[in-house]
Amino acid sequence: MAPQQAEEARRLFDAACRSARLDQDPELPLAAGRGLGSALVLAREWGLTDLEERLTSAIEASYEPTWDDDRGEFTWGMGLDEEHPRGQFNAFLATAEAVGPGRWTALSAAPLDRCPQVVDVDFPRVALRRAEWDGGALRLGLAPLQENPRQRTEFRIVGVQPGHWQIAGPEGASVRSTDQGLVVDTPLVAADLEVAAE
Structure with missing residues (x-):
């Protein structure tokens, strides 16, 4: 309701x-639940820093934030001692990690502009710790589960103009333009990459 009826949503939120x-x-x-995760989303959306700090501290102290190196996943155990993390509970907390002032409203208020996307990443073998367009260049941060410079990984960038592209990054990294987008081929190492039109 926050993006469509901001004043009413804020009134209800403050009362809750x-x-x-x-x-x-x-x-x-x-207690385990999704309520505090959604409260943290809205605290960050509206810039309520005091509430955000209280919730963040309590969530970190109670909800068992955990990085699973074997699976390459970050989850919250919620103190439930269950074999698998709860999807809905984790979804709200993950959303809270991704939002900031005005972002929830921007996401919900209007169609998103079409933009280039990175697809076909070989997860969990490799993850992206950064994927950001900056001044016409795509800046990527590769985070392999286990580095091995003798192995390679590939992914595509779709929604870009065909043409000549260049790549800066680890030795041996390359980019080629195809009718399915750009194909990036790189050694399986932790590295920063930059892909830009020539």
């Missing part, structure tokens, strides 16, 4: 925060 006593430090450990 008072009712749940989120204007104080939460009692630890927190």
